[in-house]
Amino acid sequence: MPSPYIPIFIFAVLAAAFPAVTLILFKLIRPDMRAVGAKLKPYECGVPPEGGARGRYSVRFYIVAILFVIFDVETIFLFPWAVQYSVLGLYGLVTMFVFLGILVIGYVWLYNKGALEWV
Amino acid sequence: MAEIPTANFPNVETTVLGADEIILNMGPQHPATHGVLRVKLKLDGEKVVGSECIIGYLHRGVEKIAEHRSYQQFAPYVDRMDYVAAVSNGLGYCEAVEKLMGVEAPPRARVIRTILTELQRIASHLLWLGTHALDIGALTPLFYCLREREEILKIFEKYCGARLTTHAFRIGGLQYEAYDELEKDVERFCKDFEQKVNEYEQLLTENRIWVGRTKGIGVISAQDAIDMGATGPIIRASGVKWDIRKAFPYAAYDQYQWEVPTGKNGDTFDRYLVRMEEMRQSRRICLQAIENIPTGPIMARIGKVLKPPPGEVYHSIEAPKGELGYYIVSDGTTQPYRVRIRPPSFINLEAFDKMVRGHLVADVVAIIGTLDIVLGEVDR
Amino acid sequence: MANDPEEKQPPAPPPGEKPVAPAPPAAGAPPAAAPPKPAAPAPPKEAPPKPEPLDNELVKHYNSRFGEAICEAWLDRKQAILVVDAARLREIAEYSCDEEKFDLLTDLTVVDWPKREKRFDIILNLYSFPKNERLRLKVWAGENEPVPSVSGIWGTANWLEREAYDMFGIAFTGHPNLKRILLPDEWQGHPLRKDYDILTQDTAWVRENLGIESGQ
Amino acid sequence: MDALVNFFRPHLLPLVYAVVIVALLPLLAGYIVLLERKIMADMQVRLGPMRVGPHGLLQPIADAVKLLIKEDIIPEGADVLIFWLAPLLSVTAAMLAMAALPFGPAFQIADLNIGLLFILGISSMGIFGIVLGGWASNSHYSLLGALRSAAQLVSYETAAGMAVVSGLLLAGTLSTRRIVELQAQQGVWYAFLAPVGFFVYLVASIAETNRAPFDLPEAESELVAGYMTEYSGFRWALYFLAEYTNMVVVGAIAATLFLGGWLRPFSGTRALDFLDYAPSLLMFLLGGYCFYRVPKQPVRVQGGVLAAVGLLCLALAGVLGAVLIPPLADTKAAVHGGFWFLLKVFLYIYVFMWLRFTFPRYRFDQLMRLGWHFLIPVAIVNVMGIGVALVLHWQWHWGLAPALVVTTVATLLVAAFLARVGERRQKPLVGET
Known part of the structure; x- marks a missing residue:
């Protein structure tokens, strides 16, 4: 049984090569125009932008990122459980209830803290 | 990062955990600023902590032009201010000059003026609804609205040959007699329109997303609205039952039965409802007006050369956007000494900062949309 | 459209034939006998409607309260006009808004009469919701003469005064943010003044920004 | 040489499939765009593209040619390398997710035993392309779009993952092919066994592909074009390709997991x-x-x-x-x-x-609230509910259908409760500032 990952690897190479090759190929084909002047300015509705666009931004984005890590990892833990569920049966149900219960407690706490509110 | 003089943003709050505030320019080249409005937003994350409207990109010096044109010559210029409600602008100007000269348009002219102006109000509101919905992300109502607006523009085209900047009225009355099927066309439009408005409402009014996006957004209390000089649907949505058509009736409005719709909360949703109801009321006025258009002349007896006696007059009408006033000073010559136009959009826009504070970027476009500004009028 | 032939080219601004206004009062001077405009010697065919002096309850209130500061009151085309002293404008505005319930400042604008000693009329169009009535307050101000800002009384006045400053160069004292609104900040001059020469401005602008001679 | 040929021989068919997918996908995406424009036009009482080809049938090709030879602008101050790589990353990730999808009983590049996990993992890589592209552009609009996109995608990823778990519970395997075969055996699509899971996945997948009413990262009336603002020409087209490919991917996941994959409706009858x-x-x-x-x-x-x-x-x-x-x-x-x-x-x-074409757009806080306050808890409860139903079925020998009905009703009650609570807790925006 050959590894199924070999075609995937080849496909990955193809999928990455296609846009890159097209990009380079058409760079050679299309009329060579160098954009100058205002064309190169970042878009800000026609006025020069004030300040760079790479400052620190609102902390809420980090909160969401952290919450995502927690909840998504949790979801990943559920995958093997779900696959093996028919084997685990009642035992699986109870353990997962404990697991999800802890998650839900955390969730409720976050909810009440207002951490899930965007504004 | 950016150093911006805080004088532009009074009462700036400190931000959460010292994130950088972003200065974001919305406009003049932005899909949702209805032309060339530039709004400078100070953002904490996505929350607006300060705003400043920068206008004037479309300033053409209409008031200065007026001083170098005769009274009649200036009339087409006013069409270019609120270019989506040219008929209303023309009505205001013609009536103001008539008042200045002490003449009155004949009854037939007044009724036809009323019909066309109300159609224009519907057209203007339709365009507002379409673009406002588009700003909030509903793509489809725009096309439905433009479909109905097209019918109105066709009536204008049949009447005076122009669709947008119509110059439909003349000082002293009308240039053109109503064409034969005017009544029939208006009636057909009105008959269809009833169901069309319901259709828009079906798409939006009870849509949870629409309600979520508009309820409680851009609230302005009646007190604030009066203080900021807001007029038209904005002040009505705040609960002030005030409409120049009722307060100082002009044209033929005193002859018809209709209501002034008002809102309670003064938020975007109420302004939406008020405008929807206004369209229905305009339809009602049109239907009554075509019932009985008086016969007779359409032009008052005025000379070819207009020389209003010296003096001044202020006359205002209820344009679709609010109170459109003309303050004209005559020095007895053929040219106005000074024409001052009180643009409803300009003054309504002033309330923007008050409305937008504390909202998110997405609400900014909802609020600009609900103010229903036309930059041609704001900047003149 | 009926056009009189004599209108062909926009003539020079008409103030030439404007009557020299009966020198409006310098701070608290006695009310002049005739209001500035209607005494025009211009060639009116019909008799110019004589402004009817206004003397109703409202004017009495104002007179009793402010006395000298109310310079004149008349009706023009049935519209009430009250000329008040610039120095006490703020006070009078406050009174109009709070006591007389003229709670909506419909419009604030300026008319320029360059031949007059005090060349600017500052005009405040007021409206009262409870009375359904309009009132026009008028203030005479000379060049460079400060006029008190009413933006603290009616919020609307903020932008309207900025526009007046932009177009006429009236310096409103006490305005929170008096800068140009419609024109760019670096604009020279105040375009709606009668003596504003548009061609000079245009030529200069074209030369500076486009690097060519304007064809005007 | 022979060794190489021998090595590749078993992979010949998958290789052909790979080439077909890479070659046809841009075309497919182009025609989905055309289809979208036509459907939009139909809903909006107009005709849509009509000029290029009959009924606009050649429009995608014209668009592609135009985009390919269009001037390519990299704005000043942009991080050139990242600006260059970001769209590639997006497109590659989106395409790669197709590798494990069974387009039919025969047409599949690789039937992985962790198929679904692979697809979910790879397709969420696309977010890097968006965030990096927005960040590299050095424009405020791009940055806001990228941040929104990041926050939105990660929020809905969780809900989508949970919804997928509810399907997995029923299937008991991650192999995409097995999932379809199991649906054939059981004679019922999982959308009917786990309707709440399907619904959650539907909503979350719309949000994950940045489609209206959740198209906030590129909401043109607010952020002009969001993270794509500075992109033009072919790079911009790549983002588009990625977006439409992602649509196909989420559609394919939904079809595989919930709608019986390649099975004909009522295939058992x-x-x-x-x-x-x-x-x-x-x-x-x-x-x-x-x-x-x-x-x-x-x-x-x-x-x-x-x-x-x-x-x-x-x-x-x-x-x-x-x-x-x-x-x-x-x-x-x-x-x-x-x-x-x-x-x-x-x-x-x-x-x-x-x-x-029917709905207005959500506001960002509403979107996040919908995700965190509603979809995620509902998805968790749904997973629990289906777990209980299956145990009832196996241990206590309930019928599968009644057990699932009971738990689905319970889940819906919880959902209604959550919606109520969420509405009551929704604070007015202004006032707290």
Whole structure:
């Protein structure tokens, strides 16, 4: 049984090569125009932008990122459980209830803290 | 990062955990600023902590032009201010000059003026609804609205040959007699329109997303609205039952039965409802007006050369956007000494900062949309 | 459209034939006998409607309260006009808004009469919701003469005064943010003044920004 | 050399599939765009593209050519390398996710034993392309779009993952092919066994692909074009390609996991076998319509193109019909499977479009609230509910259907409760500032 990952690897190479090759190929084909002047300015509705666009931004984005890590990892833990569920049966149900219960407690706490509110 | 003089943003709050505030320019080249409005937003994350409207990109010096044109010559210029409600602008100007000269348009002219102006109000509101919905992300109502607006523009085209900047009225009355099927066309439009408005409402009014996006957004209390000089649907949505058509009736409005719709909360949703109801009321006025258009002349007896006696007059009408006033000073010559136009959009826009504070970027476009500004009028 | 032939080219601004206004009062001077405009010697065919002096309850209130500061009151085309002293404008505005319930400042604008000693009329169009009535307050101000800002009384006045400053160069004292609104900040001059020469401005602008001679 | 050939020999078919996918996907995306524009036009009482080719049929090709030779601008202050790489990353990730999808019983590059996990993992890599692209552009609009996108995607990823788990509980395997086969065996699509899970996945997948009403990262009325603001020409096209590929991917996941993959509707019911003729008939009618329209084309060339399209349809109809003939019956499953799978994916995408043209856009905080306050808890409860139902089924020998009905009703009650609580807790925006 050959590894199924070999075609995937080849496909990955193809999928990455296609846009890159097209990009380079058409760079050679299309009329060579160098954009100058205002064309190169970042878009800000026609006025020069004030300040760079790479400052620190609102902390809420980090909160969401952290919450995502927690909840998504949790979801990943559920995958093997779900696959093996028919084997685990009642035992699986109870353990997962404990697991999800802890998650839900955390969730409720976050909810009440207002951490899930965007504004 | 950016150093911006805080004088532009009074009462700036400190931000959460010292994130950088972003200065974001919305406009003049932005899909949702209805032309060339530039709004400078100070953002904490996505929350607006300060705003400043920068206008004037479309300033053409209409008031200065007026001083170098005769009274009649200036009339087409006013069409270019609120270019989506040219008929209303023309009505205001013609009536103001008539008042200045002490003449009155004949009854037939007044009724036809009323019909066309109300159609224009519907057209203007339709365009507002379409673009406002588009700003909030509903793509489809725009096309439905433009479909109905097209019918109105066709009536204008049949009447005076122009669709947008119509110059439909003349000082002293009308240039053109109503064409034969005017009544029939208006009636057909009105008959269809009833169901069309319901259709828009079906798409939006009870849509949870629409309600979520508009309820409680851009609230302005009646007190604030009066203080900021807001007029038209904005002040009505705040609960002030005030409409120049009722307060100082002009044209033929005193002859018809209709209501002034008002809102309670003064938020975007109420302004939406008020405008929807206004369209229905305009339809009602049109239907009554075509019932009985008086016969007779359409032009008052005025000379070819207009020389209003010296003096001044202020006359205002209820344009679709609010109170459109003309303050004209005559020095007895053929040219106005000074024409001052009180643009409803300009003054309504002033309330923007008050409305937008504390909202998110997405609400900014909802609020600009609900103010229903036309930059041609704001900047003149 | 009926056009009189004599209108062909926009003539020079008409103030030439404007009557020299009966020198409006310098701070608290006695009310002049005739209001500035209607005494025009211009060639009116019909008799110019004589402004009817206004003397109703409202004017009495104002007179009793402010006395000298109310310079004149008349009706023009049935519209009430009250000329008040610039120095006490703020006070009078406050009174109009709070006591007389003229709670909506419909419009604030300026008319320029360059031949007059005090060349600017500052005009405040007021409206009262409870009375359904309009009132026009008028203030005479000379060049460079400060006029008190009413933006603290009616919020609307903020932008309207900025526009007046932009177009006429009236310096409103006490305005929170008096800068140009419609024109760019670096604009020279105040375009709606009668003596504003548009061609000079245009030529200069074209030369500076486009690097060519304007064809005007 | 021989060794190399021997090494690749077993992978020859997957290789062909890979080439086909890479070659056809841009075309497919282009035609989905055309389809979208046509559907939009239809809903908005207008015609849509009509000029390039008959009924705009060649529009995608014209667009592609235009985008390929368009001037390519990298704005000042942009991080050139990242600006260059970001769209590639997006596109590659989106395409790669296709590797494990079964487009039919035969057409699949690789049947991984962790298929779904692989797809979910790879497709969420696309977010890097968006965030990096927005960040590298050095524009405020791009940055805001990228941040929104990041926050939105991660929020809905969780809900989507949970919804997938609810399907997995029923299937008990991550292999995409096995999932479909199990649905065939059980004779029911999982959308009917786990309706709440399907619904959550539907909503979350719309949000994950940045489609209206959740298209906030590129909301044109607010952020102009969001993270794509600075992109032009082919790079911009790549983002578009990624977006539409992602739509196909989420549609394919939904089809596989919830809608029976390549199975015909009622595939287990002998009495409805006449449905096998439907694909052929459909294509035949389509081809017939094309020929009917040929004489009405204003230009002869357009008529020719339309006739060619008609012929293509007829050929497809022929193929779809031919496999019904007994000698070719072996290939029937493969051909018809592909048809039904693509049809399901398109219907799924059609729902996206339908919603897009009907609804206004959510505001960002509303979107986050919907995700965190509603979808995620509902998805968790749904997973628990299905777990309970299965245990009831196995241990206490309840019927599967009644058990699932009970737990679904319970889940819906919880959902209603959550919606109520969420509404009550919703604070007015202004006032707290």
